[in-house]
Every structure is written in structure tokens, then in C-alpha cells.
Amino acid sequence: MAKHQIVVLSDIHIADDAPTVWYQSSIHNPYLKGICDWIVANAANISELVLLGDVVDFWTHPANVQPPSFAQIIAAQPAIFGPAGFFGQVLDALGGAVTYVPGNHDMGVTAAEVATVVSAGGHAMRFADSIYYPLGAGDQRIALGHGNAYTMFNAPDPLSPWTPLPVGHFVTRMIASKWARDLPPGHTVASLPGQGSPNGIDVSAVIKAAILSGSFAISAALLDSVAAQTATPANQTFVLPSGQVVALDVDVRPAYDNLFTNWVAQCGGGAIGYLIAGKSALADALAYYMGWFAQRQAFESGSQIIVMGHTHTPISGIDTTLIKYANSGFECPSTPDMPPQAVNFVVIDTNSFSAQVMASAAGGTQIVPVNAAVTPIVEVGADYSSYAIIQNSGADAMTLVGAPNAANGYWVVPPPATIAAGASVTLWLQDFPGPVGTSGSVTYQSPSRGQQAFSFACPTTSWNSCSGGASFRTKSGGGSWGAPGSVAHMGHPFYVDFVA
Incomplete structure (x- = not known):
């Protein structure tokens, strides 16, 4: 061995x-x-x-x-x-x-x-x-x-x-x-x-x-x-x-x-x-x-x-x-x-x-x-972070378009400028102290697939949500990944695994 x-x-x-x-x-x-x-x-x-x-x-x-x-x-x-x-x-x-x-x-x-x-x-x-x-x-x-x-x-x-x-x-x-x-x-x-x-x-x-x-x-x-x-x-x-x-x-x-x-x-x-x-x-x-x-x-x-x-x-x-x-x-x-x-x-x-x-x-x-x-x-309170994995399944690199959007929360690990072909990255948007939670989005483009937008949200008072990519799966808290296309509406933090 x-x-x-x-x-x-x-x-x-x-x-x-x-x-x-x-x-x-x-x-x-x-x-x-x-x-x-x-x-x-x-x-x-x-x-x-x-x-x-x-x-x-x-x-x-x-x-x-x-x-x-x-x-x-x-x-x-x-x-x-x-x-x-x-x-x-x-x-x-x-x-x-x-x-x-x-x-x-x-x-x-x-x-x-x-x-x-x-x-x-x-x-x-x-x-x-x-x-x-x-x-x-x-x-x-x-x-x-x-x-x-x-x-x-x-x-x-x-x-x-x-x-x-x-x-x-x-x-x-x-x-x-x-x-x-x-x-x-x-x-x-x-x-x-x-x-x-x-x-x-x-x-x-x-x-x-x-x-x-x-x-x-x-x-x-x-x-x-x-x-x-x-x-x-x-x-x-x-x-x-x-x-x-x-x-x-x-x-x-x-x-x-x-x-x-x-x-x-x-x-x-x-x-x-x-x-x-x-x-x-x-x-x-x-x-x-x-x-x-x-x-x-x-x-x-x-x-x-x-x-x-x-x-x-x-x-x-x-x-x-x-x-x-x-x-x-x-x-x-x-x-x-x-x-x-x-x-x-x-x-x-x-x-x-x-x-x-x-x-x-x-x-x-x-x-x-x-x-x-x-x-x-999070040592005190709850974690309403949104975690987004973006897998580049294409044959060419994906390039960030514009500035990443953090409507609620702040980027702990922000979107990189490029995602190489066949590579994946994990983004981390964390909530500020308070009752709001997180919501954000990011857009990438590639020569073969054009622009793709990815959005995700883990609010404190409404359902989790996400969209984007060729497919995605989600989970929340310590739960398991759900079926492709289904959203773990309840629970926190919120995880999304996008395939681009």
C-alpha cells in the first residue's frame, strides 16, 4: 500500500x-x-x-x-x-x-x-x-x-x-x-x-x-x-x-x-x-x-x-x-x-x-x-452566509464581467477575475451583524458560451434563492445536497453549486 x-x-x-x-x-x-x-x-x-x-x-x-x-x-x-x-x-x-x-x-x-x-x-x-x-x-x-x-x-x-x-x-x-x-x-x-x-x-x-x-x-x-x-x-x-x-x-x-x-x-x-x-x-x-x-x-x-x-x-x-x-x-x-x-x-x-x-x-x-x-x-448568533461554487465545465476560461454585486453582506472570498477551463472556485458572501442576511450576484463570460449570471441569497426573514448556470444544486446548514435544480429554501447558511 x-x-x-x-x-x-x-x-x-x-x-x-x-x-x-x-x-x-x-x-x-x-x-x-x-x-x-x-x-x-x-x-x-x-x-x-x-x-x-x-x-x-x-x-x-x-x-x-x-x-x-x-x-x-x-x-x-x-x-x-x-x-x-x-x-x-x-x-x-x-x-x-x-x-x-x-x-x-x-x-x-x-x-x-x-x-x-x-x-x-x-x-x-x-x-x-x-x-x-x-x-x-x-x-x-x-x-x-x-x-x-x-x-x-x-x-x-x-x-x-x-x-x-x-x-x-x-x-x-x-x-x-x-x-x-x-x-x-x-x-x-x-x-x-x-x-x-x-x-x-x-x-x-x-x-x-x-x-x-x-x-x-x-x-x-x-x-x-x-x-x-x-x-x-x-x-x-x-x-x-x-x-x-x-x-x-x-x-x-x-x-x-x-x-x-x-x-x-x-x-x-x-x-x-x-x-x-x-x-x-x-x-x-x-x-x-x-x-x-x-x-x-x-x-x-x-x-x-x-x-x-x-x-x-x-x-x-x-x-x-x-x-x-x-x-x-x-x-x-x-x-x-x-x-x-x-x-x-x-x-x-x-x-x-x-x-x-x-x-x-x-x-x-x-x-x-x-x-x-x-x-x-460565527461565534455569536447565526451564520447567514451565501457560499457559491462555480464549476467551469467549458473548454475556455470564464472572465468576470463588471464588479461583483453584494446587495446584502460583504465578500470574504470575492469572485476571481478568471476561472480557468475545468477549474472551480468557491465564493463567500457573509452577512453583516443585524437582521438582513445575504444576497449577491456575479456575471462571467467566455468566448464559447457568452455571459452567464449567477445569483444567490440567504435572507433572515424569507426563503433562500438562487439562479444561473447550466445547472445547480443546493443545500443549507448541515444538510445534504439536493437534486439538481431544487432549492433548499429554508435554513442557513446557504450553499449553491453551479455548473457553468
Whole structure:
């Protein structure tokens, strides 16, 4: 049988076992070893292991301590990274097919550094940045990304004086400083409940209040809240991974003053930009809307499966969607939190195009499937989006005519300028907050078939409707596709599959 599985493992947070680091080798190594042993034992079926970000950790050290470098972490953890270590054994079992994708806590790791992880058999770890498509060039049916790129406080910040470090770096360092002061001798954060999920400090109320008030000073509110909860003085200094020293009040706080404003502009400006920027802020605060961003990315790249990490919450899907989404959870839950938390990862089956959340259980001696939760697209209220698939069944490309019409709602994934012959695209029109719903239309033309109009609507107070194409089928909510030409008048969101 050809190799048909891809294993995705994220958010390990390996460092030097300092007391404030989430991953403690004495506690977590058996679970990680169990996963790697399982991969080696099943190597005949596994084409690749993808380490999907936050593999090592440069953030969970106190503010006054320079975090260890990648090389120092590798040297400190030979059982994991050594030639005969856990990953070394996997490298040899998979013929070198181990790929490292950075996240936020390991932001700045380079391909050259990753290549220093070499197995006893001489296989070096590979590197990929941003969104990684493991099926190879031109095949984007599976998309893998850490997920921090969609979150306001942990995405790479090109405008930071210490680019790409985002404001989240300083939040985590303040929290680590608190635990460095408060931990009893001989204890680590792994003995405290709530650590790493995401950090033991509640900032969600602050972020939600700032968004609801219309305030653009979200970054200042975040820093002030965390400083108050951690008893961090205004003149606190931070030793950055580079060795540079910066101060909270003089350097850090003003550096991110325009963060929310920049995100609104980056997301298109106006009301739509504000809505999406708000989702990006809440994606960090409570892992809200990560499914929303996963679905958007999947539609944009034409992916059928998308797997992310970052939130430390294992997810097995989205409640109503056209794609398959999974989150791989994390590898360093605190001991008081196990259970219900577990050491999770994801296995993708490329034959069935499915993704299964797994757990390293019983101290790493068992690998078992997990019925992880599903996540919604809309965190509060209902989703009255209209989703339109347009399949170009002709022999020539279809070209967009005029501007797409969004009578009600806004384009999350707008119609592309062209649809190649034999290709299909998925459009996403989402409703604004309020009682209206969505309705929109788009027109394409091709030399052989002329102009074709496609319309669709998912209103809140009347029936769903659609028209256009040579044929169509529809469904609503979590229902099944209906017969060609029939319309799922009731339910939401509304899906239309047009054949042009």
C-alpha cells in the first residue's frame, strides 16, 4: 500500500527546561516519544511528519533573561533533537521527510538552523514557511499553517521596531516574569493549572470590551491589563532574543499603538476592515474565529483540508462548511490539566481525504483517536452566509464581467477575475451583524458560451434563492445536497453549486 498518511504535530514549545517554560522534558518527553515511536512503527504508511509551529520556544522566559537560541535549545535536548533522538529516529524511518514550519513562539527560526537537526542516518530536517502544501507543487488540496498569521497579537509584525516580533511576545514575557517571581523553589509552570492554554492570564474581557466600545487602542489595553495582572512595572525592561534591551513604557507600548488601525487598513478598511480586524483580535483572546480564518484560507487556496495549531485546542471540524478543518492541539499541558487536556496531534489520510485528531495517552504508551470538538464559523448568533461554487465545465476560461454585486453582506472570498477551463472556485458572501442576511450576484463570460449570471441569497426573514448556470444544486446548514435544480429554501447558511 502506498504511503497515505501525513502526521501533523504542533505547539510542543521545547526550550531549556527553565521553570517558566511550558514543556518540561521530565513530564512531556514520554508523550512526545510515544508519538515518535508510533510514527516509526507505522512508517510504511506515513509519507511525512510536519512540525507545524511553536516547536521550540523563545518566548516563555522572564523579561530579564535572554531566551536561548535555536542552537542552545537543540544542544539542551539531545533526547529530542540528537542524531538518535526522537526526531532523529523519525527522520531515518521516513527517509528525511520531516518538515518544520515556524509559528510565533519560534518566529525567526531559519532553514539553515533547522537543517542542523540531522539524524544518525544523515537525514536533515526540512523547512517551510507560511502556508505549506505537503502534496507538492501545484497541488493545494491540503494546506497546513500554524495559524498565528491570522491573529492580531501574534502575527509577524512588519512595522515593529524588532520585526517580526509582535506584541504577544511581550505579553508572554511578562507572564513568565510573574511565574519566575512566584514559583516555589523546585516547581515549574507545568505544575500550575491553566498554563499553555494559552497562558494562565485572562485578557479576553479586555479585548472584547475594547472592540465593542469602538476603541482602536486595543494593544495598549492588552499591555496594560497584562501588566496589572502580572504586577509588571511601567519601566520593566526586556532582553530580546537578539540581546537588545527595550523598556515597556518607553519602547514597547508606543511601538504597537497603531496595531489595530493597521489591521483595519490591512483588512480593507471601513466597516468590513473593522469586522475582520476584530475577529483577528478575538482569535487570540479566546481562540474565537480560528475556524473562520481556516475556512477563508481554504477557499482562497482551493484546499479541501486545512490543519492549524496555535490555539492549543484540538478541533475536529467546523459545524457547517464545505471543507475539512482540524487543529492539532498542543504537546505541553500542565499536569493538573491532564485530563481533560491531552497531548494531541493530527493524522491526515490522503486516500479518504480525512483528518483525525489523535492523542498520546497513558504516559505515551498508547496512541488513540479523539473525538475533538467542532468549532463554529460565527461565534455569536447565526451564520447567514451565501457560499457559491462555480464549476467551469467549458473548454475556455470564464472572465468576470463588471464588479461583483453584494446587495446584502460583504465578500470574504470575492469572485476571481478568471476561472480557468475545468477549474472551480468557491465564493463567500457573509452577512453583516443585524437582521438582513445575504444576497449577491456575479456575471462571467467566455468566448464559447457568452455571459452567464449567477445569483444567490440567504435572507433572515424569507426563503433562500438562487439562479444561473447550466445547472445547480443546493443545500443549507448541515444538510445534504439536493437534486439538481431544487432549492433548499429554508435554513442557513446557504450553499449553491453551479455548473457553468
